[in-house]
Amino acid sequence: MLDELWQRRRGLVEETLRLELDRTPSLNQTLFDAMEYSLMSGGKRLRPILLMAAADAIDGSGEKFLTTAAAIEMIHTYSLIHDDLPAMDDDDYRRGKLTNHKVFGEATAILAGDALLTLAFEVMLRQEGVAASTMLRVVNEFARAAGSAGMVGGQAIDLQSEGKTITLEELRCMHMGKTGALFRASVRSGAILAGATEDQLAALTEYAEQFGLAFQITDDVLDFVGDEQMLGKPTGSDARNQKSTYVTLTSIDSARKLAEQTIDGAVESLSAFGTEAEFLRELVRYLISRNN
């Protein structure tokens, strides 16, 4: 089920991203090209997939919310462009392609990120079939998750932690912001759009937090053991950059075990749901088996 549904929906997300990008006027062609370059460069589209899977768990309505799902991918893409900048992680490659600033220059890359973040808010308002008050809740979820209490806040901690040894608790806090907040907003937004009860929302929030944690631990494991070609980016870069990870702060075996426990925890948080949440269960189990 996982592969088939994922591929089908990934195709729908690609189509929606294309559509929403093309209906967006740009005063400048180079800026548009830079936005398109990173937005349409593939990727698993994991956050849109999660948003739709959460809506499915409530009432099977996942594919109704493709527009909002595409918006969250724009936020994710903007964060990758800015993270790769010379002043930040200074990466030359992303998903096997040159990073945005290597192709378009640093200034245009900064602007392309800025424009994609802004566009995300414009695009989510194009979502049809949702009450205005519900849409405002979703805008708020995204804004909080992307900002200083979430993604950007986590990135700031990351910046200041380079070359330092931090505690496991600090590492967890950093990742809850840097990657966890957007996973959480994806799942919660899908649930809110589909009309989740407070109990359902709480259960899915717990799932999302465990998912985010499992994602990061397995990412650290992959970085440590991964094969460069398979990942499409240099591996072992965390160790080279002297970054603290779940592997460097514990051990590869401990990190693997923690990942398994966290995945079990995510599955348990879905105990009140039946088969309608099966895709969510498969998504978190996939994390341990992935090789990219």
Add this chain to the structure above:
Amino acid sequence: MLDELWQRRRGLVEETLRLELDRTPSLNQTLFDAMEYSLMSGGKRLRPILLMAAADAIDGSGEKFLTTAAAIEMIHTYSLIHDDLPAMDDDDYRRGKLTNHKVFGEATAILAGDALLTLAFEVMLRQEGVAASTMLRVVNEFARAAGSAGMVGGQAIDLQSEGKTITLEELRCMHMGKTGALFRASVRSGAILAGATEDQLAALTEYAEQFGLAFQITDDVLDFVGDEQMLGKPTGSDARNQKSTYVTLTSIDSARKLAEQTIDGAVESLSAFGTEAEFLRELVRYLISRNN
């Protein structure tokens, strides 16, 4: 009337910015400090003032919308931080103080800008006393104005125009994006929040577009003739950076005349309004007389 009301409302904007910043959690103190440094560093708060003045013109309700007014100042501040970056205009000073990246470093400055843009969307949702459907319209105004069809798009044109001579029409298009779009969104949002009719909104939109144009022409005049100390930033920098301006593309006399005509046009667009729009009239007339 102008000075007194402006100062009073500027004080209210400062208080609101302080309040909204302090109620925003940040995962990282340095990031918060960087956001605060630029946001609370003074400035005329012209965009919030315009938003409130437009609401006044409809029903005298300007001060009801301080929260939204503060949000637009966050978007403006983010744009200044990113514009000043080494990869962009590479400015060391802003309003007589070191620019954000000179104090906090380039990476943190990028993140502080990102976080302020995101926070703007969170803060405008805190606006009370507005129907959800109206608030969605306002979010849309801001998102469009700040993105690739507006501010960021104009900045991209600016980047690619440096060292080139462009036509007056290209210059106008660049500034309609770079500075005009946010003025337009400020005025339109104030009008929408106060419940403007379509006719009123059209008239105020015309005013805002003329205002934006007049602002830019007078800014170019000031840059050419201004006194460094009076402005708190180096002057004549446009000529040094080989940037096309209304002065370099025409002449100082032509630019001054064009500014006067544009200001007259802005005042004329308010002909259907009575004394309730007097503040808007004074605001655009102020542009020609300002010295900073």
